[in-house]
Amino acid sequence: MSELKALLFDVDGTLSDTERDGHRVAFNMAFREKGLAWDWDVALYGELLAVTGGKERIKFFLDKYLPDFTQPDDLKGFLQDLHQTKTKHYTELLSQGRIGLRPGVARLIAEAREQGLRLAIATTTTPENVTALLASTLGIESIDWFELIAAGDIVPAKKPASDIYDYTLEHMKLAPSECVALEDSYNGIRASLGAKLPTVITTNAYTQNDDFTGAKLVVDQLGEPDSPMKVIAGEVDNGYVTVAMLRKLIA
Numbered sequence: 001m002s003e004l005k006a007l008l009f010d011v012d013g014t015l016s017d018t019e020r021d022g023h024r025v026a027f028n029m030a031f032r033e034k035g036l037a038w039d040w041d042v043a044l045y046g047e048l049l050a051v052t053g054g055k056e057r058i059k060f061f062l063d064k065y066l067p068d069f070t071q072p073d074d075l076k077g078f079l080q081d082l083h084q085t086k087t088k089h090y091t092e093l094l095s096q097g098r099i100g101l102r103p104g105v106a107r108l109i110a111e112a113r114e115q116g117l118r119l120a121i122a123t124t125t126t127p128e129n130v131t132a133l134l135a136s137t138l139g140i141e142s143i144d145w146f147e148l149i150a151a152g153d154i155v156p157a158k159k160p161a162s163d164i165y166d167y168t169l170e171h172m173k174l175a176p177s178e179c180v181a182l183e184d185s186y187n188g189i190r191a192s193l194g195a196k197l198p199t200v201i202t203t204n205a206y207t208q209n210d211d212f213t214g215a216k217l218v219v220d221q222l223g224e225p226d227s228p229m230k231v232i233a234g235e236v237d238n239g240y241v242t243v244a245m246l247r248k249l250i251a
């Protein structure tokens with residue numbers, strides 16, 4: 001039997017519903033700022049989410065949807081510059097308090113801290129996006145609650161590769177069986193299961209039809225005492241995810 005020691009959180013879609021009204025909007029603002037007549041609507045963005053990482057997503061968009069666009073000689077530099085502009089707009093949106101945490105996230109993090117669990121972030125997004133989200137939702141001090149913020153380009157391959165979780169486990173000297181990963185998407189669970197991590201999924205509008213085979217629990221949100229979650233797969237005896245429930249799931 002394994003003892004639960006740490007919670008490893010994905011960010012986009014898990015801590016917060018950032019994609020539709022955050023990242024997507026920021027990409028479009030960056031396109032406008034750079035004089036590019038591109039606009040990613042909600043449906044198209046859902047298709048583009050197949051590829052993780054902002055720079056990688058723009059490249060995928062060019063290859064698949066704009067085959068006639070003459071790609072600049074310095075494509076890497078072009079993507080980097082455009083993506084930096086997107087990050088600037090995204091962090092500005094966050095600082096305006098436009099994006100909150102999903103139900104149950106603050107409660108579960110508080111409970112985990114009270115019970116002495118270790119916390120980490122494992123995400124494909126850019127590090128400054130993570131700190132901006134934590135600061136604008138839980139307060140600047142919350143950045144230090146996370147022993148490790150593993151994010152962005154620090155590993156060779158982004159999710160669905162397991163690299164970011166392998167990196168996190170190695171850095172924290174933890175066995176996968178001592179952790180629970182919290183994810184929201186197909187690419188996310190491919191990464192967490194690839195690292196042999198017990199995984200709990202909270203679905204969202206973009207991911208509700210994804211295949212979550214192998215998850216310990218699939219719910220529509222972490223839930224709160226006064227607004228229970230909907231259980232999609234798995235067996236639990238409470239209307240909201242607690243540390244005790246996670247301990248049981250991995251036992």
Ligand code: XBP
Nearest residue numbers: 011012023052053054123124125126
């Ligand atoms: C989600 C992603 C990210 C963001 C964009 O990451 O796929 O690519 O949409 O972030 P996760 P950047 O669910 O692992 O948090 O533009 O900063 O790359």
Ligand code: MG
Nearest residue numbers: 010012013184
């Ligand atoms: Mg995610």
